[in-house]
Amino acid sequence: xxxxxxxxxxxxxxxxxxxxxxxxxxxxxxxxxxxxxxxxxxxxxxxxxxxxxxxxxxxxxxxxxxxxxxxxxxxxxxxx
Numbered sequence: 001x002x003x004x005x006x007x008x009x010x011x012x013x014x015x016x017x018x019x020x021x022x023x024x025x026x027x028x029x030x031x032x033x034x035x036x037x038x039x040x041x042x043x044x045x046x047x048x049x050x051x052x053x054x055x056x057x058x059x060x061x062x063x064x065x066x067x068x069x070x071x072x073x074x075x076x077x078x079x080x
Contacts (some may be wrong), residue, residue: 023029033055034053034058035051035053035056035065036050036051036067037050038050
């Protein structure tokens with residue numbers, strides 16, 4: 001059976017790096033208080049991790065709403 005998708009070899013994702021640095025800076029300044037994220041990796045083989053931190057973990061109902069909003073945005077993009 002063919003896998004549902006294949007990740008392509010790509011150069012460094014500058015958008016991803018910039019977003020990660022912005023989030024890290026916000027956290028260091030105390031502006032962000034929690035995070036729920038899924039991160040895609042290419043090496044050693046394509047995989048992903050999902051995690052929740054701090055206030056996002058302490059307030060799972062609010063975090064579920066945040067993730068539902070993200071899911072909605074991604075579904076809209078998928079349907080374009």
